[in-house]
Amino acid sequence: MSDVVVIGAGISGAASAYELAKAGLDVVLVDRFGPAAMASGWTLAGVRQSGRHPAELPLARAAVALWPTLASELDGETHYRRGGNLRLARTEAEATVIRRLVDEQSAAGLEITLLTTSADVRAVAPALSERVVCASLCPSDGSADAAASVAAFVRAAERLGATLRFGERVIRLQTERGRIAGVETDKGSIPARHVVVAAGIFGNELIAPFGLHVPLEIPMVTVLRSAPMRAMLEQVIGVANADCAGRQEHNGRFRVTSGLKSWPGGMLDVAGPEGIRPRVLPTAESIGEVVRLIGEVIPAFQGAEIEDIWSGLIDLTPDALPVIDAPDGAEGLVVAMGFSGHGFCLGPITGRIVRDLVVDKVTHLPIAPFGIDRFASLSGARAPATLHG
Ligand SMILES: Cc1cc2nc3c(=O)[nH]c(=O)nc-3n(C[C@H](O)[C@H](O)[C@H](O)COP(=O)(O)OP(=O)(O)OC[C@H]3O[C@@H](n4cnc5c(N)ncnc54)[C@H](O)[C@@H]3O)c2cc1C
Known part of the structure; x- marks a missing residue:
């Protein structure tokens, strides 16, 4: 036993x-x-x-x-990197959400700061576009593989x-x-x-x-992974209304996601080198949306070659x-x-x-x-x- x-x-x-x-x-x-x-x-x-x-x-x-x-x-190896997390505002309404987040989380004792202008944001993350009007930055956040x-x-x-x-x-x-x-x-x-x-x-x-x-509700999220690109983004990025997020991996690949979408329920079992793996397929619409939303905040992503696309399920x-x-x-x-x-x-x-x-x-x-x-x-x-x- x-x-x-x-x-x-x-x-x-x-x-x-x-x-x-x-x-x-x-x-x-x-x-x-x-x-x-x-x-x-x-x-x-x-x-x-x-x-x-x-x-x-x-x-x-x-x-x-x-x-x-x-x-x-x-x-x-974990490829853990403490590159920070930026939560971006693209409109004045989103800026209000970000300011409130920084106030609440600073009060809770977290090291989190408000980057108040587009120039301040791009000073720490030059790959971001001028569409970003302000952002929260938590420097002790990061990512891993x-x-x-x-x-x-x-x-x-x-x-x-x-x-x-x-x-x-x-x-x-x-x-x-x-x-x-x-x-x-x-x-x-x-x-x-x-x-x-x-x-x-x-x-x-x-x-x-x-x-x-x-x-549980089980929504799905569309994920795109690019071919390696020149290193340009240290931080993980999210946006105030959570309709997209992304980061650049240690190997230069971008891994970017949609927001939560409803899952129609299909899942395939696909045979591969690691044995059978489950695969959920995203819709063309959600793929297009991720490309547009991420491209708006990281312009260089528009030229990315996409190596892989999948959907992930969330146990919400x-x-x-x-x-x-x-x-x-x-x-x-x-x-x-x-x-x-x-x-x-x-x-x-x-x-x-x-x-x-x-x-x-x-x-x-x-x-x-x-x-x-x-x-x-x-x-x-x-x-x-x-x-x-
Ligand atoms: C697109 C996406 C983006 C995300 N982004 C982030 C993020 O940035 N940061 C973050 O912290 N979290 C993020 N999450 C959430 C995070 O990935 C999950 O919360 C976490 O991986 C859950 O891990 P788990 O081990 O609990 O579940 P899972 O990774 O789902 O593992 C469950 C395992 O159980 C096995 N299993 C199920 N039933 C059986 C059975 N009957 N017998 C044997 N095995 C079984 C499955 O095969 C599976 O491998 C994200 C999730 C998705 C989908």
Whole structure:
């Protein structure tokens, strides 16, 4: 019998597997596809504190403190770069939003400044156009390479003794005398005393038998990646109304995204060098929109050669906050899902919280707002769905 099965080798599950293996537990990491096959590969991979909900800010700050030393800790590349995050205003109405953001987040103790004119913005990011009228700048934000970071966690977990089972789908969780006893997969069963569900948009089908449910909306986001271009943008950029975002990767490629679009529901399983991977196709309209919106703020992008295009799905909760919880009545179960478009940055700290919940049943990190039972009492409109890098 293993100590723990972690379901999902995205950033949340991979970091959890690493932390649990580091704590000396016998870990099995299972993924129906492979590492970073879904949101953690589709992502923009911004590592950002700015623009966070107050409940999430302590976790984002704790995660940002871990990112700089992660590559050496894991002995694997993350391509983490602390280049800053710029949130841009293109109109006077957006400028009002940005000024309010800077006021609120400075009051919350974040190092964030207002670049008050177009010239001020272009002094720190010359590739941006004169259409940008002002911006917030959080210099301690940044980005990393998603596939590399997840791979680094997976390899570090494996070196610490974790067993990797990729291309294997968990069908249901098993229980015995009211507590977790393992999982049943499409290839057999894996007995274990604890199970971590870090299965992104598919989490609900695994926790439903426990009477648990995270009310998810699943929008999609169009992503374009260019061929390498000359280095011109240090920061991750978002815009006040979140209709586009982007950054330049360590290899010169631009990775740029649309805002959130409704997802008609199609997903293909595509065979490739890494095995079967899920693929969601964007519409021509959303591709054209990304090109236009990004081209308006980064004129050089209009000449970019596009190497790849895909859509990513978001596990969006009603309050746009994640679930990180060891639910009552399901002894041995930990749930980490619903990261609502901001879970990449949080990955390293999610891993530590999951380890705490499995090993000690409590964590010193402030996770009360992320309980799975909060949705029953949640009223009012859904939180605005945003993606900001
Ligand atoms: C376009 C886009 C841009 C984004 N930009 C940012 C950003 O800039 N900054 C940021 O912090 N976040 C961003 N996010 C969000 C972030 O990428 C996600 O919140 C994060 O990657 C979620 O990781 P995860 O491990 O929880 O889920 P996932 O990466 O979705 O992993 C879940 C894994 O579970 C596996 N799985 C599911 N069901 C089963 C099963 N039954 N059996 C076995 N395996 C199973 C899947 O194959 C998958 O690999 C973005 C997301 C998208 C799509």
